[in-house]
Amino acid sequence: MNEARKANQTAMVAEKKKMEAPAESRGISKQKWLEERKKKVGKILDANGLDMSKAYMLDTQDAAESKYKKWEKDPAPYGWDVFNPKTLYNAYKKRTKNIDVDLDEYNKLKEADPEFYREASSLQYGKAPKVSEDRIEKMVKELNNREEKRKSFSRRRKFHEEKDIDSINDRNEHFNKKIERAFGKYTLEIKNNLERGTALPD
Known part of the structure; x- marks a missing residue:
């Protein structure tokens, strides 16, 4: 008797919710659909012992491929x-x-x-x-x-990590490159001596 009353009560509450639910202009709202989908995915993940961060494991191969294709961009010509x-x-x-x-x-x-x-x-x-x-x-x-x-348009230059840093900012780096091009061959020996610590004082 008690169970029948509970079932009747829940059915009545559900029917009342249906009656009071705001009418959607075009079917189900996107937010509601996303929430329902999230709940559904959450239940499946819980059943498999996974958390929400592993939701991608439920995707089929075709769905995953189409998703990755969207993400991929054609590389710029080089x-x-x-x-x-x-x-x-x-x-x-x-x-x-x-x-x-x-x-x-x-x-x-x-x-x-x-x-x-x-x-x-x-x-x-x-x-x-x-x-x-x-x-x-x-x-x-x-x-x-x-x-x-x-x-x-400004092309992003590659940054070489193995290269020694001899500048304080980008402008100075550009200037140093120009100086190196012009006088690098003349100052190479002096630079090497300074780095080794074998430069003779005047």
């Missing part, structure tokens, strides 16, 4: 790869992404000029078509943007 046709084409695509093409104007120009696509044997070869001022302005703007990007 060395001679900078001048590969593929890299140059990607750079071209990146530059032309923001260019808007006016097909009507293009078709008008094509209709106006019978030799729009000229061959090498054409008598109009080398003759430049008239370009509107706004197109020139757009090109200048794009070139200026490229120049600004190039100026703002």
